[in-house]
Amino acid sequence: MRRGFSMIEVLVALAIVALTVSLLLPGVQKVRESAACLRCANNLKQLGLALHTHHDQYARFPSGGTLWNVPPTYLSGTPALAPVQNAGWGFQLLPLIDRADLYGSPALVVPTPVTLYFCPSRRAPLAPADRGLIDYASATGPGGGATETGPYYGVIARNPNRVTGADVTDGLSNTFVIGEKGLDPAKYLTGCWYDDTGAMAGWDNDIVCVTALGLARDSAESVAYRFGSAHPSGMNAVWGDGSVRAIRYTITPAVLTALGDRRDGAVVN
Numbered sequence: 001m002r003r004g005f006s007m008i009e010v011l012v013a014l015a016i017v018a019l020t021v022s023l024l025l026p027g028v029q030k031v032r033e034s035a036a037c038l039r040c041a042n043n044l045k046q047l048g049l050a051l052h053t054h055h056d057q058y059a060r061f062p063s064g065g066t067l068w069n070v071p072p073t074y075l076s077g078t079p080a081l082a083p084v085q086n087a088g089w090g091f092q093l094l095p096l097i098d099r100a101d102l103y104g105s106p107a108l109v110v111p112t113p114v115t116l117y118f119c120p121s122r123r124a125p126l127a128p129a130d131r132g133l134i135d136y137a138s139a140t141g142p143g144g145g146a147t148e149t150g151p152y153y154g155v156i157a158r159n160p161n162r163v164t165g166a167d168v169t170d171g172l173s174n175t176f177v178i179g180e181k182g183l184d185p186a187k188y189l190t191g192c193w194y195d196d197t198g199a200m201a202g203w204d205n206d207i208v209c210v211t212a213l214g215l216a217r218d219s220a221e222s223v224a225y226r227f228g229s230a231h232p233s234g235m236n237a238v239w240g241d242g243s244v245r246a247i248r249y250t251i252t253p254a255v256l257t258a259l260g261d262r263r264d265g266a267v268v269n
Contacts, residue, residue: 033232036121040180041236041244043116044136047178048242050096051155055165061177062092064138064152066159068197068204074106083160088207089178090117090134090199110200117199119180121230122218123188131198133191137181137209137227139260153261154211155240158203165240168262172240175262179237179247181209182228185218194224211260214253227256 054062058081065088072087073080085092094103097116102109113125113132122135141153150158155177157163168175183195194205201207205224213226215235222228227247229235234248240262247256258266 033121036119037231037236040119040121040231041246043119044178044236044238044244045242046097046116047093047136048238048244050093051177051238051240052242053096054093059164061155061163061165062089063161063163064088064154064156064158064208065091065202065204067202068206070202072106072109072200077106079103083162085159086202087200088202088204089138089156090114090201090207110198114199119230119236122183122185126189127198128189128191129196131191131196132200133195134199134207135180135183136178137205137207138178139176139227140208140210140212141261142212142257142264153263155262156208163262168240170262170264170266173243174259174268175240176237176245176247176259177240179209179215179227180229180231180235181205182216182222182226183218183230184220184222185230186220211257212253215247215249215251215256217249 051061063082066086070086072091073085079085082092091109094100099114102112102114111127111130111132113127115125117134117136118125119135126133138156139154152158152161155163155168155175165172184192187195197204197206199207209227210225213223215227216222218228218230227235234246236244237247238244255268258264258268
């Protein structure tokens with residue numbers, strides 16, 4: 001005679017499965033975030049290598065561009081170089097991250113998202129309103145803000161300033177160049193007013209953050225020009241020597257500014 005399961009036994013079994021899943025889920029999420037954080041750091045590592053290749057080729061680091069609302073500059077179909085190039089570092093590094101196809105195409109470069117420019121903890125590459133967005137921003141160092149008046153003392157400076165390795169008197173290993181910009185998680189997939197002009201913008205809050213505003217984890221309170229991240233403890237950042245090191249949320253705006261300033265002489269642990 002075959003014996004079936006009683007309703008109580010089925011419910012107990014389901015409860016055990018649900019409890020097991022609930023116990024395992026945080027661990028799975030932690031593993032996924034660790035993997036995503038590692039991929040994000042690798043993105044920045046590639047940008048660090050591109051920064052140095054750019055310096056080797058042109059004897060200077062890429063610039064932050066000039067104007068936010070002007071597209072990349074082409075002269076007779078050829079991409080112009082800074083300071084004539086209006087677009088910032090996101091455009092200028094394209095041929096050095098294996099995207100020369102976009103760099104040479106005025107029609108494709110703005111609407112095409114670049115995979116390397118997105119943190120996988122946040123979102124897949126996307127281009128709302130036909131503008132490829134970006135999750136990373138260069139550091140202004142001291143100065144700046146919504147008025148965009150400067151002066152700026154980051155490694156990536158606004159045109160027409162020209163920054164070489166010799167100008168980074170604090171030392172390349174002591175100065176961070178590019179980190180993750182703060183975003184509102186509810187607007188990851190739509191963009192917002194400070195996440196709309198995209199990776200090919202000129203000097204704009206899409207590709208530049210103000211160190212004096214500090215660092216915070218992504219939330220509804222995220223604001224324009226501030227560094228931030230979706231990672232639990234801090235943001236990934238690429239430093240002047242090409243290394244990638246995390247900066248914790250507990251850092252003060254003053255210390256973050258010192259780390260982003262290429263020539264203040266401050267000693268920061």
